[in-house]
Amino acid sequence: MDLTAPLDTLDATGVTGMIERLRELGGPVDEAEAIDEIAALERLKSAAAAAQARVTAMLQVERVAREADAGVPVAEQGRGLGDEVGLARRESATLGSRHLGLARALVDELPCTLAHLTAGTVSEWGATLLAKETAVLDPHDRRRVDAELDDRLASMTPRQIERAARALALAIDSRAVARRRARATADRRVSIRPQPDTMAAVTGLLPVEQGVAAWAALRRDAEAAKAAGDDRGLGQLMADLFVERLTGQAAADAVPVEVQLVMSPGTLLGVDDVPASLVGHGPLPAELARDLVLGVDGAGDDGPGQDEASEGRTWLRRIFTDDMDRVVVTDPRRRSFPASLRRLLRVRDGVCRFPFCDAPIRHDDHVVAVALGGATTAHNGQGLCARHNLTKARPGWRSRPVTAHAVAARTAGTDAGAAAVSSAPDVVTTTPTGHRYRSPVPPVLERLPDDSTAEDRLAALLPGPCRDRSGRRRWPGVYGLDVHRPDVTIELLDTG
Numbered sequence: 476m477d478l479t480a481p482l483d484t485l486d487a488t489g490v491t492g493m494i495e496r497l498r499e500l501g502g503p504v505d506e507a508e509a510i511d512e513i514a515a516l517e518r519l520k521s522a523a524a525a526a527q528a529r530v531t532a533m534l535q536v537e538r539v540a541r542e543a544d545a546g547v548p549v550a551e552q553g554r555g556l557g558d559e560v561g562l563a564r565r566e567s568a569t570l571g572s573r574h575l576g577l578a579r580a581l582v583d584e585l586p587c588t589l590a591h592l593t594a595g596t597v598s599e600w601g602a603t604l605l606a607k608e609t610a611v612l613d614p615h616d617r618r619r620v621d622a623e624l625d626d627r628l629a630s631m632t633p634r635q636i637e638r639a640a641r642a643l644a645l646a647i648d649s650r651a652v653a654r655r656r657a658r659a660t661a662d663r664r665v666s667i668r669p670q671p672d673t674m675a676a677v678t679g680l681l682p683v684e685q686g687v688a689a690w691a692a693l694r695r696d697a698e699a700a701k702a703a704g705d706d707r708g709l710g711q712l713m714a715d716l717f718v719e720r721l722t723g724q725a726a727a728d729a730v731p732v733e734v735q736l737v738m739s740p741g742t743l744l745g746v747d748d749v750p751a752s753l754v755g756h757g758p759l760p761a762e763l764a765r766d767l768v769l770g771v772d773g774a775g776d777d778g779p780g781q782d783e784a785s786e787g788r789t790w791l792r793r794i795f796t797d798d799m800d801r802v803v804v805t806d807p808r809r810r811s812f813p814a815s816l817r818r819l820l821r822v823r824d825g826v827c828r829f830p831f832c833d834a835p836i837r838h839d840d841h842v843v844a845v846a847l848g849g850a851t852t853a854h855n856g857q858g859l860c861a862r863h864n865l866t867k868a869r870p871g872w873r874s875r876p877v878t879a880h881a882v883a884a885r886t887a888g889t890d891a892g893a894a895a896v897s898s899a900p901d902v903v904t905t906t907p908t909g910h911r912y913r914s915p916v917p918p919v920l921e922r923l924p925d926d927s928t929a930e931d932r933l934a935a936l937l938p939g940p941c942r943d944r945s946g947r948r949r950w951p952g953v954y955g956l957d958v959h960r961p962d963v964t965i966e967l968l969d970t971g
Contacts, residue, residue, distance in 0.1 A: 518595025531578035608640035834860035871907030
């Protein structure tokens with residue numbers, strides 16, 4: 476590839492060739508050259524982001540013009556383009572729409588920032604912050620801020636860009652504060668994100684006075700409990716009060732475990748330690764998963780109280796997986812998904828099945844619509860977020876289930892492997908431009924390769940001598956699940 480070719484001859488194939496050339500970097504060089512290469516690559520990342528912005532803005536202009544000529548209503552022109560941009564960037568549709576908005580802002584209203592991005596003197600994140608802080612301004616005032624910061628951008632950090640852009644926006648238009656606050660208040664929400672060490676962060680994005688009031692109330696009552704002799708730390712007290720007040724529980728750890736905790740039979744019975752999966756969170760250690768099912772106080776700890784049952788009620792729902800650790804189900808013949816199949820789709824897919832989307836599942840969808848002959852089966856079912864359930868129904872979008880790729884060596888060439896493939900197909904989504912994206916069914920459980928057969932693993936679960944190899948605390952009735960415990964309810968979900 477000729478790297479000196481004019482830019483107007485550079486296309487996707489040429490860019491791919493540049494990527495291949497970059498493979499040559501990373502060989503032995505002196506330290507000064509290594510620093511120069513790192514700096515040049517950082518500038519290259521910014522220049523690539525600028526090129527993406529220009530191409531993305533051009534794409535939107537072309538799409539809107541084509542749809543206008545086709546008679547598409549103005550309000551519908553360009554709909555779904557953010558999803559396509561997200562797919563091309565291997566990101567969610569939400570991020571794709573943000574990139575689309577940033578591209579239009581840079582090309583139409585922030586030419587100085589775009590020039591810096593092209594030259595590699597400002598990062599994509601810095602450009603994004605400037606665009607975000609000036610979004611409340613009209614296009615003319617936005618260009619004023621852009622020009623005012625032109626001479627300084629190359630020497631500013633992203634945080635400095637953010638503060639300066641915000642201050643200039645306020646100086647130019649004092650009403651921007653009110654508009655921004657109104658928009659931010661409308662966007663208030665509560666979200667949850669998995670955290671390391673089997674923790675979760677529940678975040679409330681609130682108006683500042685409400686957030687401060689909520690935190691102050693927790694702090695005040697935690698300090699009162701501490702003063703009364705509670706031996707928990709202040710942070711622990713505030714966290715426990717937070718849970719108790721939101722759930723109405725008498726104690727924070729008395730949580731009913733109807734949270735779709737998925738585990739293999741071996742993990743459930745203590746035969747092996749394959750990690751379990753908590754739907755909406757991710758993997759959990761096997762021992763912690765067993766403690767949660769038992770309702771053990773202080774699950775996962777070795778301290779006092781481990782053998783004491785908490786007050787929470789545990790619901791154990793058995794969901795069976797195939798040899799690929801993918802959820803399977805029989806094929807009910809009905810138009811709407813029955814409750815059991817809806818549960819299985821949500822556990823099997825975990826999050827929205829649309830490629831590169833991690834949004835929560837909101838809709839149970841037929842991959843091929845019933846009107847087009849699609850069946851109401853696990854094979855033709857998928858969990859989607861609300862946005863992508865609407866997107867796939869737009870003109871030019873198509874999806875279909877296809878036979879999954881060759882499976883792992885432990886199932887290849889076996890009847891069990893063939894059954895696993897047929898029961899969990901991939902979904903191929905085709906966009907209006909003809910690009911295809913394949914999304915396989917993710918394994919609901921992650922495990923290391925195992926040479927044992929399915930029969931071996933089944934035999935290990937049958938009654939027999941004690942197999943407690945690790946010396947850990949055993950379940951009561953480890954081979955015959957203690958169904959008489961009043962706080963454990965077992966529901967068998969029929970999968971045929």
